[in-house]
Amino acid sequence: MLVVCVVMPKPITVDEREKIIRYKWNGEKEVDIARWLFVSESSVTKLWALYRRTGSWMSKYENCGRNPALKDTQIIQIKIEVEKNPDITLLELIEKYDLPISESGLSKVFKKLGLTFKKRHFMQTNKNEQTQ
Numbered sequence: 001m002l003v004v005c006v007v008m009p010k011p012i013t014v015d016e017r018e019k020i021i022r023y024k025w026n027g028e029k030e031v032d033i034a035r036w037l038f039v040s041e042s043s044v045t046k047l048w049a050l051y052r053r054t055g056s057w058m059s060k061y062e063n064c065g066r067n068p069a070l071k072d073t074q075i076i077q078i079k080i081e082v083e084k085n086p087d088i089t090l091l092e093l094i095e096k097y098d099l100p101i102s103e104s105g106l107s108k109v110f111k112k113l114g115l116t117f118k119k120r121h122f123m124q125t126n127k128n129e130q131t132q
Contacts, residue, residue, distance in 0.1 A: 070101060
């Protein structure tokens with residue numbers, strides 16, 4: 001039986017990135033650089049292309065992830081509406097402002113903003129209690 005173990009590659013550190021660019025500037029081959037630094041040849045190629053295109057060898061993590069579903073102006077509108085009308089439902093908010101988000105998505109936005117949709121349940125006072 002053949003067992004294959006797949007190991008995820010480690011991220012390339014800033015120090016390694018600097019070395020790759022320095023070696024490439026000195027005319028070294030990508031295969032040799034990859035062997036010396038224990039990285040893949042495609043990593044060296046991609047990093048060199050990034051450096052030539054942008055002038056930087058830093059990673060591009062700041063642009064990762066999904067774009068937010070709601071704009072800041074929409075969030076402000078929602079907060080104002082909830083303050084004016086605390087009994088409004090998520091579905092009513094979505095329909096009123098034509099929001100491109102589901103009810104569960106809007107609920108998550110509310111949690112991040114610290115807003116809740118708990119209704120106050122008033123209980124009937126006990127007849128035996130005397131009011132003051």
